[in-house]
Amino acid sequence: MFPKSGGRPRSTPASAGSTSTAPPTRSSRSESYEAEHDWLTIIRLPAYAPDLNPVEAVWSFVRRATVSTAFGTPGDLDRKLRRKLRRTQLRPHLIDGCLTATGLAVNPPTPA
Template sequence: MRPRSRTRLCHRLRSHPAGKGARRSMGERDFIALIDGVHQLVRAPIVLVRDRLNTHVSRRMRALVAERAWLMVFLLPAFSPDLNPVEWLWAHIKRSLANLAVMALDRRETLVRNHLKRLQYQPHTLDGFIAGTGLTLDTPTSP
């Protein structure tokens, strides 16, 4: 979000092979690559608010963040999904995919990608996810 600009959704959907010992989530390098990509897109400093997922708060991630002077990170309080707009976004997407559990994984991945792509062009819906948290981007005005 940027004050007085439309809200944008930048995402990277990754699928990981199933199997014992295989990573089933994004790692630090995946997250920082996404953040670097967003920085190149917006060409502005980034304030990142994130939850306390272990890869978000790891020593390695803290080192990667420290290398980027344009990146400021704030952590949400523990156990506060109600403050995380991403939780609202996934709830929105999951509602539309609820009856598709038996569908092949690659087909579900395509549907999720399509839903995310459509949300990129719905700034009012994205604003609603943020408003649902109670967090705002209101900036004080001068008297």
């Protein structure tokens, strides 16, 4: 995602006082972007943490509905998935349970 110069990433110092020619890391870019925008709060999660991702729990409900089903066509599978997702959507207590199970705050903190 860095501007290209001659087919290679352009060297950009990591900070104003740095003599390094390495481009800034994603973390330092996001931290500086967050610092410049007081309306933004970035919550960092591990790269892959299914126990912290409420969507994984929702997909678990959907998988249970399709575990021992042979679908005749891709359309049959599509209809079954959409139906199960819609039923889950209509049961807010299931979604709340998925969020609660992660241990994450349902309402993120407001920036000070």
